[in-house]
Amino acid sequence: MIKHSSLLLGAHVSTAGGLYRAIDEGQKLECNAIQIFTHSSRQWIFRPLTADVIKDFTQAQKNSSIKMVVVHASYLMNPASPEIESRKKTETLLTLELEACESLNVPYLVLHPGSRLTADTETGLRFCSETIQNALKTTKYVKILIENTAGQGSAIGSTLEELKGIYNHIEDKRRVGFCFDTCHAFAAGYDITSPFKYMNFWEKFDTILGIDNLHVMHINDSVKPLNSHVDRHAHIGQGKIAIDAFSFIMNDERFNHVCKIIETPKGDGIDDDIRNLELLRSLIKK
Ligand SMILES: [Zn+2]
Numbered sequence: 001m002i003k004h005s006s007l008l009l010g011a012h013v014s015t016a017g018g019l020y021r022a023i024d025e026g027q028k029l030e031c032n033a034i035q036i037f038t039h040s041s042r043q044w045i046f047r048p049l050t051a052d053v054i055k056d057f058t059q060a061q062k063n064s065s066i067k068m069v070v071v072h073a074s075y076l077m078n079p080a081s082p083e084i085e086s087r088k089k090t091e092t093l094l095t096l097e098l099e100a101c102e103s104l105n106v107p108y109l110v111l112h113p114g115s116r117l118t119a120d121t122e123t124g125l126r127f128c129s130e131t132i133q134n135a136l137k138t139t140k141y142v143k144i145l146i147e148n149t150a151g152q153g154s155a156i157g158s159t160l161e162e163l164k165g166i167y168n169h170i171e172d173k174r175r176v177g178f179c180f181d182t183c184h185a186f187a188a189g190y191d192i193t194s195p196f197k198y199m200n201f202w203e204k205f206d207t208i209l210g211i212d213n214l215h216v217m218h219i220n221d222s223v224k225p226l227n228s229h230v231d232r233h234a235h236i237g238q239g240k241i242a243i244d245a246f247s248f249i250m251n252d253e254r255f256n257h258v259c260k261i262i263e264t265p266k267g268d269g270i271d272d273d274i275r276n277l278e279l280l281r282s283l284i285k286k
Pocket residue numbers: 072110112147
């Protein structure tokens with residue numbers, strides 16, 4: 001039984017065998033939300049979705065318990081690259097992915113802000129904003145949610161201030177928001193494991209980015225310790241983040257409407273996802 005069925009909770013699910021199959025998998029997990037890739041996350045080629053693929057998916061969702069679908073952008077993109085060629089490639093793929101989202105009635109596309117490589121941080125933030133702004137031109141409503149990063153290598157967006165820097169440079173702010181990943185935040189040095197630290201962090205988040213701009217959370221534990229700047233997702237309760245942090249999030253009424261997605265490691269079947277989701281549901285107190 002899902003307690004608090006109004007709470008949007010789900011998992012990143014596979015689309016093997018067809019996009020619509022993701023809806024089935026979400027239902028098997030007793031979820032009301034899912035995250036998917038619309039194509040192989042490690043390929044630059046993206047053929048537009050056919051009318052049949054779109055119809056099968058929207059029909060499957062209509063007849064299901066899945067209220068919210070979020071798309072995660074391809075991992076290949078680097079919107080912050082100092083190389084113009086690389087940014088243009090990202091812009092083209094990002095545009096196609098945004099168009100796919102609108103054809104599937106998906107409201108949010110989660111995007112990693114990328115790596116600045118040889119450029120300084122300010123330049124990286126500005127390039128990232130420009131790429132996002134350019135890619136938004138052909139679509140009307142889908143929002144790009146910039147995901148906080150662990151700050152591995154030259155990745156930008158590991159601090160609230162850097163995320164704000166990207167946001168500031170974007171002209172059409174109605175089309176952007178944020179996705180908060182608990183593992184990335186912890187690896188980046190943000191500790192939310194005591195009530196005081198938790199409260200302080202979200203106050204800061206609200207002041208800098210605005211809690212109203214937060215639409216999706218990735219609920220992952222971290223293999224690596226606080227401030228390690230290494231991004232390795234762990235099963236909930238089996239990593240370095242104290243379980244209290246997840247309890248605070250699951251019981252925080254400010255986040256009732258925020259879609260919570262697990263991206264925890266997967267074995268062969270869906271058992272791992274079931275276990276992680278059950279654990280999160282069990283933390284809900286009311
Ligand atoms: Zn991500």
